[in-house]
Amino acid sequence: MHLDHLSLADISRRDVLTRCGTGLGMLGLAGVLADGGVLRAETTRPSSSALPLTPKNPHFTPRAKQVVHLFMNGGPSQVDTFDYKPMLAKHHGKPLPTGNLRTERKTGAVMKSPFTFRQYGESGIPVSDLFSKTAAHIDDIAVINSMHADVPNHEPSLMLMNCGDGRLPRPSMGAWVTYGLGSENQNLPGFIAMCPGGYPIVATRNWRSAFLPGAYQGTYINTQHTDVEKLIANIRNKQLSAGQQRRQLDLVRSLNDKHLETRAEDRRLDARIQSFELAFRMQMEASDAFDISGETKATQAMYGATTHGRQLLITRRLIERGVRFVQVWSGGGQPWDNHNQLEQNHRKLSADWDTAISAFLTDLKRRGLLETTLVQWGGEFGRTPVAELPALNGRDHNHYGFTCWLAGGGVKGGQRYGATDDFGFRAVEKKVHVHDLHATMMHLLGFDHERLTYRYAGRDFRLTDVHGRVIDGLIA
Numbered sequence: 439m440h441l442d443h444l445s446l447a448d449i450s451r452r453d454v455l456t457r458c459g460t461g462l463g464m465l466g467l468a469g470v471l472a473d474g475g476v477l478r479a480e481t482t483r484p485s486s487s488a489l490p491l492t493p494k495n496p497h498f499t500p501r502a503k504q505v506v507h508l509f510m511n512g513g514p515s516q517v518d519t520f521d522y523k524p525m526l527a528k529h530h531g532k533p534l535p536t537g538n539l540r541t542e543r544k545t546g547a548v549m550k551s552p553f554t555f556r557q558y559g560e561s562g563i564p565v566s567d568l569f570s571k572t573a574a575h576i577d578d579i580a581v582i583n584s585m586h587a588d589v590p591n592h593e594p595s596l597m598l599m600n601c602g603d604g605r606l607p608r609p610s611m612g613a614w615v616t617y618g619l620g621s622e623n624q625n626l627p628g629f630i631a632m633c634p635g636g637y638p639i640v641a642t643r644n645w646r647s648a649f650l651p652g653a654y655q656g657t658y659i660n661t662q663h664t665d666v667e668k669l670i671a672n673i674r675n676k677q678l679s680a681g682q683q684r685r686q687l688d689l690v691r692s693l694n695d696k697h698l699e700t701r702a703e704d705r706r707l708d709a710r711i712q713s714f715e716l717a718f719r720m721q722m723e724a725s726d727a728f729d730i731s732g733e734t735k736a737t738q739a740m741y742g743a744t745t746h747g748r749q750l751l752i753t754r755r756l757i758e759r760g761v762r763f764v765q766v767w768s769g770g771g772q773p774w775d776n777h778n779q780l781e782q783n784h785r786k787l788s789a790d791w792d793t794a795i796s797a798f799l800t801d802l803k804r805r806g807l808l809e810t811t812l813v814q815w816g817g818e819f820g821r822t823p824v825a826e827l828p829a830l831n832g833r834d835h836n837h838y839g840f841t842c843w844l845a846g847g848g849v850k851g852g853q854r855y856g857a858t859d860d861f862g863f864r865a866v867e868k869k870v871h872v873h874d875l876h877a878t879m880m881h882l883l884g885f886d887h888e889r890l891t892y893r894y895a896g897r898d899f900r901l902t903d904v905h906g907r908v909i910d911g912l913i914a
Contacts, residue, residue: 490653491621491628496884501848501913502812503622504757505615505879507765508795510787511596511638512774515821515833516841517862518551518784521583522564525860526550526823531830538824539863541834542590543777548861549825549833552781561852568788571796577852578799578808579845580912584856584865587819587872590835592639592772595818598872600644602901609892611876612763613647613654614901615883618890622760625723627657629763630756634662634745636770645765649894656765659728661749666725727755741797745769746790750798757802757811774817778832799845808846812882814875816842823861839865842875848882850914870909877906882913 517523529535530550538545553566558573563581565573572579587595594604601608609617612629621628631645637658638644645656663669730738730751741747746766753764768774768787776783795815802808820840821833839858845851856868880887880901887906891898 489624490651491616491624493620493622494618496619497886497889498884500882500884501810502846502879502882503619503810504761504812505612505763505847505883506753506757506798506811506813507612507763508791508813508815509638509765509767510774510791510815510817511768512592512772512776513595513817513819513821513835513840514774514787515551515776515780515784516583516836516839516858517821517823518553518780519566519568519788520563520581520841520843521820521858521862522555522566523551523823523858523860523862526862529861534824534861534863536859536861536863538822539838541822541836543834544827545822545824545834546827547825547830548823549830553784559852563852563854568784569792569795571792572799574796575799575845578803578849579843579851580849581841581843581854582856582870582875582912583839583841583854583858584867584869585816585820585840585842585872585875586865586869587837587840590819590837592775592818592835595835595837596638596640596644599816599818601646601648602873602876602903607643607646607648608899608903609648609650609654609901610645610656611879611901612645612656612765613650614880614890615763616654617650617892618885619762619883621762623723626727626756626759626761628761629654629656629765630659630761631656631765631767632659632661632749632752633767634660634749634769636660636662638767638770639772649899650892656763661745661752664748666728669728670724723759727759728752730755737801740800742793744790744794746794747797750794751801754798754801754805754807757807758805775835776821776832777826777834778829780821780832802846810847812847812849812879813845814842814879815845816840820862823863836863838863844879844912848914850912853911855909855911868911871905873902873906874909877902878909878912881908 517526526548527550529548531547534548551566553568555564555566557564559576561577563576565576587598588604589595598604601610612631616628629645642658645658647655659669661669730748733751738751741751749766753766756764773787799808799813802811819835819837822836826832826834839862856870857866858864859866877887880890887900887902891900
């Protein structure tokens with residue numbers, strides 16, 4: 439029996455929500471419930487008919503309109519990628535002259551990079567052969583060699599990089615950006631997180647909305663799949679027509695509005711109905727956005743027939759369609775966490791990414807999208823210049839100094855900003871904390887990071903908490 443055959447007197451509200459699970463609606467509901475089903479109350483509640491992702495104006499004219507975060511989860515080694523340290527070869531196999539900093543695991547002698555660095559572009563920035571194709575774009579890239587975080591552990595460092603806090607349940611950056619800007623496409627989620635092969639460490643907490651309304655939470659896509667119906671579960675409703683689904687949702691909305699009249703502070707029902715509505719609209723556009731078969735053979739060949747090539751080609755299609763924030767992960771777990779066999783593992787990982795990143799930057803630039811798309815590359819921290827015991831073939835976690843880079847969206851490219859010490863262990867010059875990175879990215883998006891706030895539990899929260907400064911040297 440379908441809902442369009444029933445009246446309000448014939449069926450309970452619980453039955454309505456249960457029956458509306460048929461089709462893509464469950465995708466939206468799963469997104470809301472993915473973080474335990476807990477959404478905090480907003481101080482004022484707009485009508486459930488409002489569209490939370492309606493485009494909004496930032497504080498001032500933005501340089502960037504969209505964000506792509508290329509997440510090398512697990513922690514790539516800065517001294518093997520974008521932070522050239524010739525002193526490592528000189529002291530290879532010997533104790534570090536300055537002594538080892540305190541690390542998560544026991545470390546020993548200096549370990550030279552097994553990769554070859556050379557200079558690229560007019561800027562002459564050294565990059566290892568792991569990212570030789572990406573390095574062709576180095577004059578558009580600002581390499582930040584002086585990043586630092588708080589602790590050498592994955593979980594809090596992932597939370598800090600994604601949510602601005604390593605301990606407490608805070609909204610992710612993607613949620614803050616869509617809360618502040620909305621989205622230019624109401625038929626697709628404003629924030630999409632793509633990770634092939636399952637969840638990364640701490641799973642959905644990386645793209646949560648926390649106390650922000652549930653509409654701003656990231657939508658997870660397992661890009662291990664290539665079939666659109668597997669890539670986006672329940673994308674097509676095989677039982678009901680679009681008209682029947684529309685009547686279902688209208689009935690659910692009327693029930694929810696009546697229910698909310700006596701529960702004005704409860705945002706959970708609003709989050710659910712918005713998820714149902716978005717899921718219904720996605721059926722019109724999502725299949726096309728995630729289907730790369732219509733791209734030319736030359737374009738598909740440029741990106742490469744790999745998972746990350748496919749992910750970044752999809753990302754370009756999402757950016758073209760107005761999705762505000764796209765996060766692209768390396769894979770489930772922590773692929774870049776190479777405590778041993780670093781040479782083999784880093785080479786394989788970079789081979790999967792390098793062609794795809796180069797193609798993505800090329801494609802954005804030739805389509806005029808790089809000017810308004812802010813691209814961030816990096817992990818949650820870096821790795822030590824000394825080897826993890828007992829062998830000289832792997833590196834431990836390093837939060838004292840690591841590298842990320844930015845491109846597009848008003849970034850001043852062709853520069854190395856800041857520096858680590860002679861061995862690449864600790865940031866020593868023009869240090870950039872994760873809060874500073876977030877403040878700078880928000881500035882490029884048109885926001886004063888101290889003013890983009892949300893009142894919850896009696897105080898105004900923001901992405902950078904009570905920290906962060908805009909790094910003017912990174913802005914063109």
